[in-house]
Amino acid sequence: MTHPISLLLCALGGEGGGTLTDWLVDTARHAGYAAQATSIPGVAQRTGATTYYLEVFPVPLAQLGGRRPVFGLNPLPGRLDALVSSELLETGRQIANGLASAGHTLVISSSSRALTTAEKMVMGDGRRDEAPLLALIRDHSRAQHVLDMAALTREAGTVVSAVMLGAIAASGLLPFARTDYEAVVGQGGHAKASLRGFALAFDAVTRQREQARWVEQVMAESDDDAPLAAPATPAALLAPFPTALHDIVALGHARAVEYQNAAYGQRYLDRLQRVLEAERAGDPAAAQGFATTRETARWLALWMAFDDIVRVAELKARASRAARVRREVKAGEAELLRVYDHFKPGAPEFAALLPEPLARRVLAWDQRRVQAGQAPWALPLKVSSHGVFGLLALRTLAACKGLRARGSRFATEQALIERWLAAIERGARADARLGHELAQCGRLIKGYGSTNERGKDNLLHIVDHLADPARPDAASAVAQARTAALADEAGTALDRTLQQHGAPVRPIKPQPIRWHHNPRLKKQRV
Known part of the structure; x- marks a missing residue:
């Protein structure tokens, strides 16, 4: 079931929280999505900031067949998709209320502070240490973007709501393009200043995401001695893909380009677009969250950069x-x-x-x-x-x-990759789960030499004998066969699983028999 994306926007008095909410709702409508917002006014700037709750349904209205989603009026503790705040202490207060969770919530917060009355009353320096607040954000969010929104606001000569909007847009949380946001922001008064603030925050969060992706890539590829500079994928190449896939697609494209050349990177993107089209045909509501394309992006990049x-x-x-x-x-x-x-x-x-x-x-x-x-x-x-x-x-x-x-070998590997991708496309168009299971079969391709050859043989055998969309149990059969293939090198578990699903076992490969002369045995007989 597809659920709405929920955001809680927290702003102090006079910071344009209502304008930010209107921008987000108008952007959703401009992009063809349904959205709803409610506001909860606070008592004062420090005894209760004004908060705005927003829900966006991630499927375009054109694909809902005349149906309309049902939205909630208030955030549910632990189920919030994003917490966006213009002030660090306010972020901590909302986390303390139990709204954010480490496994579900993206936190976008300013690192700047608006001092409380208690802090101002102290004769000396009464400012509280910010380190515990930052630790609180790290411990209660699945991801976080902390930036000095006050400094960006001053630099752009605008209000903080424009900066907050740029940070939300760059986070990839909502299924809107940057142009959708800019089209809405550019219609109001002081549009140039608002667009400057939007762009500054968008670029800041984008850099944070690129740095995070690069750290993950270096950690994952420490054995491969990854280069020291992360190649950037042009935004125009990522535009055909949903924002939620930009991180993995950018990494895969960079690997293909670094492995061969730009044309090879474009081949990677073209192949992924085919899979994405097939997934959209079989799952128009995106109930699976483009899981098939994400898995394909991961394993396709590794296979295309095979070791030689x-x-x-x-x-x-x-x-x-x-x-x-x-x-x-x-x-x-x-x-x-x-x-x-x-x-x-x-x-x-x-x-x-x-x-x-x-x-x-x-x-x-x-x-x-x-x-x-x-x-x-x-x-x-x-x-x-x-x-x-x-x-x-x-x-x-x-x-x-x-x-x-x-x-x-290059020609052989490309032909095998196409066979795997063709199976994914067929499976995804017929059954979203089957396409996802076939995409995950890419993890069978690993190592080099005989290990690599055995993985490819196992994958193609599964594709040829279990991936028929006409089979009612195709998705389960592929999943069980993949798990069995990873269980032991000899393939005993895989052969047993194949037989259980009525598929032939893998053919036995001929192995040469070598005879060795043993001179000591001849002496013993004498």
Whole structure:
């Protein structure tokens, strides 16, 4: 069931809380959404600020078929989606009333203070410490944006309500575009000043969100030695997607661009738009909150940036990696540190960068070696990545991104990705839950070598035999098969689950048998 998005707006006397509420309601109507607002006037600036309660239904009116949502008149404790306040102590008071919750509420607050009468009466410095209030916000919100709204208001020469509106718009909480807000703000008096305040807050919150995303990316990719500067995704590229997806889509696009080039990043976005269209067709009310597109965005970015020898060389050659190694071994600046990387690329790794005809010949040659009882061919390498020649070799290999796009593995991976995406699109159009379960199957693709190949085989087997939208239990079957595939490497649980749902077990792959001569056994017989 789709629920309205609820906001509690808190403003002191004369700060334009009513104007802010009117702006939000008018923006919702301008964008084609239903909204309702109520106000709760306070007694005075410090004994009860004026609060405004707003609810917005996140589905456009055009998609409701003539129906109208039913709104509430007051906030429910712990169920508030957003608490927006123009003053830090007022934010703390509303949290103390139990309206915000750590698992549900976004808090947008000013870091500035309006001193209470008790603080002003003290002969010396009676100001209260702000640290406990900031800690209270962190402990009772799922996310928070704290900025000096008073300073932004003075800089723009406007009222704080315009600044609060810009912060709300940039938070991504409401399904409106920036142009919808600006169209409404630009109609009233003092429009230029209001738009300046709106823009300053919008940019400030946007920077906070980008920094938060980047910290999460660095923490999640510490093993991959993420670059020190986060690439920014142009707003025009994110415009076709709902605001709630901008964070994950921006990260995925940045990864694809960094992995290959801008065209590869555009391919990532084009693929996601197809999934989004399919999800909207199967879930026009967005009851699932675009869960299928979000999961696809995550796993698609990881699959498109698959590991190959070019990627490995690039990661090993990064300056951030050298700095991390130095930190881990606690080497001082004046100490000499030597780092040797050991590689053992085989025929598949070299064939991956070759065109399909040449790749087939290389792999066939290696297969004949294996069938003759020999070990697969591999080239052991020891590279001194601390030295000039070793680092130059890594950088040279890392610069071969152009070869990657012409190689056989790149074509193979793209074809497999398209098979997975096609299944997601079919599933999402027929059943929102099936599309979501198929999108989550992307987590089966992990690691490299045999682990990676086994994950792709399992995913495609599930797609081919359990993902038929005509099956009444398709979503449950896919979910159970995915869970079983992650349970053990041998695939015993997966085969058992496949049989339970009437699907064939995975085919057994032939494995070569190698005979080894044991001279000691011959001596024992003599």
